Amino acid sequence: MTDSKLKTRAEEIVQRLEKIYPEAQCSLVYEKPYELLISVRLSAQCTDARVNIVTKELFKEFPTLESFAEADVQKIEDIIRPCGLFRTKARSIVELSKKILEDFGGRVPDNMEDLLTLPGVGRKTANLILGDVYKQPAVVTDTHCIRICGRLGLSRGTEPARVEKQLREVLPMERASDFCHRLVNFGRDTCTARKPKCNSCPLRDICGWENG
Secondary structure, three states, rough: OOHHHHHHHHHHHHHHHHHOOOOOOOOOOOOOOOHHHHHHHHHHOOOOHHHHHHHHHHHHHHHHHHHOOOOOHHHHHHHHHHHOOOHHHHHHHHHHHHHHHHHOOOOOOOHHHEEEEOOOOHHHHHHHHHHOOOOOOOOOOHHHHHHOOOOOOOOOOOOHHHHHHHHHOOOOOHHHHHHHHHHHHHHHHOOOOOOHHHHHOOOHHHHHOOOO
8 A cells, every 4th residue: 555545544544533532532540741651650561440540549649749759669569559560660650750850850851862761661651741741743552552553554563663653654643642542442442452343343444454
């Protein structure tokens, strides 16, 4: 498929999902930029629903970035234990809080290069921050994005950075961040990892997935 045809397909997919999911919102609950950063760190191998339950207590116990930086790691571990990998996550939460305070004056960085210097932050997390907090063009290649865009023929492979690069070449980037949020909803409702609901899929006519 030529680049122009792929861009046309991408535009059509973006438009259809915009009609199905008018509200494109992150499913993680947060009020401050650093809270989103921490929530995303907790979401690794954990559902957003569980993270939201845990962070309700966590953000009440540690109401400021300074309180996280000065926290007893074990106390954070005790609260975030239900999210799994709690020891690693607790350490990185304290470390990234310290780094934001010491290197960036308490402000979550607004560019990819600086975000990637934060402990536990990769491109997926950085893109989410750039898109949701700073309203910059961003592509969040989470499992839903990689699976669905692969099935739709918009990308190839499962390596997040490679998929991100491919999608940046075909998506209307000013709408890409919201598109990725819509993919999460679509992935939960219809294009599930196992037994996708292909017969009732609103994208069936333009989906090239051979098992569809």
